Amino acid sequence: MHPELGEGVIIGVGPTGFARVFFRSLGERQVPTDALQQVESWPDRVISGLRPVTPDALERLWLAVEAVELPLLESVATLTAAKVDLLPHQVVLVHRVANAQPRRFLIADEVGLGKTIETALILRELAFRGELRRALVIVPAGLVDNWQQELNQVFDLNFEVFGSEGDVTDRKSNAFVRHNRLIVSIDTLKKRNRVRRLLEAPPWDLVVFDEAHHLSAYRNGRKVRKTENFKLAEALRNRCRDLLLLSATPHQGDHFRFWMLIRLLNPTLFEDEKDMVENRHRLNAVVIRRTKAEACAADGSPLFARRVVYTQGFTLSAPERAFYEALLDYLYEGYKLAAKQGKKGRALGFVMTVFQKIAASSFAAVKATLKRRLLMLTIQEAIERDELLDVEGRDRVLQEARALIQDMHGLPDDAVGRAQVDQFLAEARVQLLKKRGEVMAFTSATESYDTTETVAAAGEESVATMVAVALPWERQRIRDLLQKIPCETETKTAVLLNALKQLWHINPSEKVIVFATYLGSIEALKDAIERAFPDKGVEVLKGGDHGAKLAAQRRFRRQDGPQLLLCTAAGREGINLQFASILFNYDLPWNPMDLEQRIGRIHRYGQVHTAQVYNLVATDTIEGRIFLLLEEKLQGIAKTLGKIDEQGQVAEDFRAQVLGQLGSHLSYDRLYQEAILDPSLERSRQELEVALANANLAREVVFELFQDLEKFNLGQYKSIDDEGYGMRRLVAFAQRAAHVDGGEFRQLEEGNYELLQPGREKLLFTTDRGKALQRDDLNLIGLEHPVIKAWLDKYSSLSPKQRALIGNVDGNSEAIGLITVWQVTAQGKDGQIIQRIVRxxxxxxxxRSPYLERLAEDISRFHPSRLETRLALDMVANLINGRAAELLHRELVYSGLLSERSSYSSRLLACLVVEP
Incomplete structure (x- = not known):
């Protein structure tokens, strides 16, 4: 017994004071001999508790065996309590990966097919098997929260976040040693001192890299340049047992880069990229790719309904046009100054970029942000004057700040109002002082993924407070801009209201979703829609934790709930809205893949109607013209290649493939920024043409390379589908466990159950995933549900004294001997751990008695023996410690579980002495 690692078996003792020990949960380890304490063997403890069968003792023993065997079933992926759509292609992938040796794969499913869910299911299955103690999930900074929510709140996997305030850090000790399940952003991790600590920590059972196409290595002539991301993956490759790379676009049109990515998984699979192209069928060993066209429901029906995307163009009114031109001048000056300042100008360039994005969203949003920035610039000037001891100037500027606060918050000019103004002023001053040192840190943190809509939304508040970088005379520039903001209802809002009026005239109960990136736009829209349609109800889904987003989703979904949902960028991920079929994009994110993610909220599995998407585009703005230009070029390529569907739209799979590749050939931020400096869009047009041509060429290269990859078909799913056998066993386990606890797990109707426990509230359960997804009060029966997991933990740790019984079977006097049930943990030469139940x-x-082994399949048939035991206690001990060990070893060799250089440990789960 080791105080930290638990019970094990000594394999050998070396001369240096260390022993080789096989620990059941960890496999083989070297530990100091003086840390070990000799204990009575588990089988001896089991045998010492041998006693006659009683109904209660037999019930507990049955539960103890099931508690260990249920998580090892082939169908364990389907026995999840997570309320997610569990699709055939996901079940097949999880089964393949979890049962592979070695587990080193590139999972390259198309966007929308659930790579995060697949990864969570793999982690969950390995954890239940006892094959996952240490796991590291490395993701882009913007996806850390999404992964944490998916793994912890949906799948209950207990991962911690490294590097975030309030979470795990490495300031005082090596966090990679102390914490076994971590999510970390790749930018946080790749710092030199952290890589060193990471490599000093014990090896990981599984490492996952999300968005793995960022692990890049380039060749220039004979030189190979490896990015820091690639070097990190290369260093970790030999510090983990299993490795998963995730990417919907793993091949960026460069065979060398892709070959280097494959080498991370298996360095000997191909000699070079030429060998990879010639022998592309070998990619099946490490690459799994499923497309939307292949994926289907369990009954073979298509997963995705049709979708149509319309572009609703409009032009700005004269006052809007005047303001927009003035704002372009402001942005032009900002970009020019940022360019002159070089690296120092990066923060100012970031401020201008966010302003440009906000302006493309709504004038209401840009007005609110300009006002907040003007206030912060004013307070900043007051602080500077105070530092120069200019008391008179400071007081004059502070008075301007008070007037701004009074106007922004609509406060009265009385004693109460003035007190509130001073409170707001003090809070803003504190906020500004805190932010002073964060300017460069913020822009640096967004460098790698600054084109994403999520980061753009986070910048709305930041640009207001980022006043350490500013234009000359910026306060006056902003005052002039604010004077020109139109007062009437925005043209874009009027277009939306008119469209909603037409829709609700046709179907008054239609549910509608409107996406807008920024809170300023959302607030103005909510006000306008509630004034125009006071009886419809408006729900807002914005930032916050996943629970808040789910609550908004649930309120919107109710039949008597609001009919319109306003979503910020926070609603783009992790929320399923397929119960609605109409979506308006009030503003358009610069990265078109973000737009695809928005559409994916309604165009997903479970949508029964055609998904209708309406994009509102100001055709006389730079942003609108670039969007239309991109659509025009994409349509042209699609027509040339025959990739147009029957509605004349670019085929969805083609669009996703090209846009997926386009992100690596084009910087959207730079494209839109340069358009300010070149209003004719001549350079933008040329850059788009080149980038789209390269993206399509990359798509063709990928298609050719991947054409020999194994396709998904429903037969693969049916071959591993147990037709509900595993679920029936789990339900039976729950019913018996509830009964032993003095409660009842009773069936209400087909697939629905009620759990009654003394002193606890009633719980409703179902085996029907569809029903569980529709009702919050209905629990899905699954291994990780807290109630069932508590039973599994309780009975899998049943004491050895309760695991040996004496009885008979249906009065059969010929069946005399032992029935034993063993849990075997084998470790291969590569560290792979496999568990089996052997009877x-x-x-x-x-x-050996096959007859007794058949009886072992249902030990609940045992009864108390009518005669005194014929097998003495020492004879039982000799059979288990001697003959049983020989037979078990022979069975493991015969079944192929044991190979050269593999080792194993066995644990006696149950012993039944069969008497007349």
């Missing part, structure tokens, strides 16, 4: 029947003469 051995042994006659009194020591020979």
């Amino acid at each position: 051995l029947g042994i006659r009194a003469d020591g020979k």
